[in-house]
Amino acid sequence: MEQSVSLTTLIKASVAAILLAGVAFVSFILPAEYNIDPTGFGQKLGLTVLAQSAEAAPIAPQSKTNSVVSKSNSVVSKTNCAASKTNSLASENVIEITVPANQGIEYKLQMNQHDKLTYEWMTDGDPLYFDLHGEPEGDTTGYFESYAIATLGTMKGSFIAPFDGSHGWYWKNTSAKAVAIQLIVNGHYQIIGLKP
């Protein structure tokens, strides 16, 4: 014979669920989403950092200078925002790079471990093969770690540096004409630029 849950049990379960949801809301959701931490539990767990970083991100300073940061034979890289040379403030840069026909280039940023970078890039035409990767500082073995490999005309994303070192893109142009790339980066980094 099938047993059904009694009304008393249902009420008890509902009340318990509401209480549990209330505790979760006050202890976890309010600190993480809105930086409201009446219990102090959110700060101990580091949840308030999530709300603080979400509030800070849209007001990151943007200083613009229109300067050329690096040049090579047929590859020109331009930035119209000053690169931050400290790791205390996030900075944004707009970089334009040209990948010559049938060649590959590498554009790198110096980042500390756990620094976050958001990026968005697009080509002016054909898709390009790319390898977004990082190389640990001081490593002489040639080791690198790839974060994304694909052939695309545009890409948007973010990553957190798993180690101190240089992080960035290798783009390969297999077509017979040069392809320009606009790269927008935002986060904590120092521009290394084009690597030979």
Place this chain on the structure above:
Amino acid sequence: MKNFLRTLLLLTIITPTSMVLAHSNHGTIDAQSAIQIASKSIQQMTFKDLGYQAGKLDANWKAVPIEDIEVIDSEEGFYVLRAANKATNKSLYLKMTVTGQLLEAIESNED
């Protein structure tokens, strides 16, 4: 014991509902974020024609500071923003959804 297990099952089913509700407003952006997106979109439009009416913008738009971009309307689920290019006395009007998707970009000679 069965009652306890049933209660536990019920708790498991009901509790995540509050978590889902807590994230119901994700995806919408505030006016400051709309300005950030507009600034980035202007930079992108100086690089390439993204298919908007404004087409590919002149390089002088790269120098327009974020302070010269403002939200002029935010009704009916859209943001309407205006970017002022003081070097050329031109304006760029952008229409954006509240989720940050750029819908229209029109350049105007009116300052």
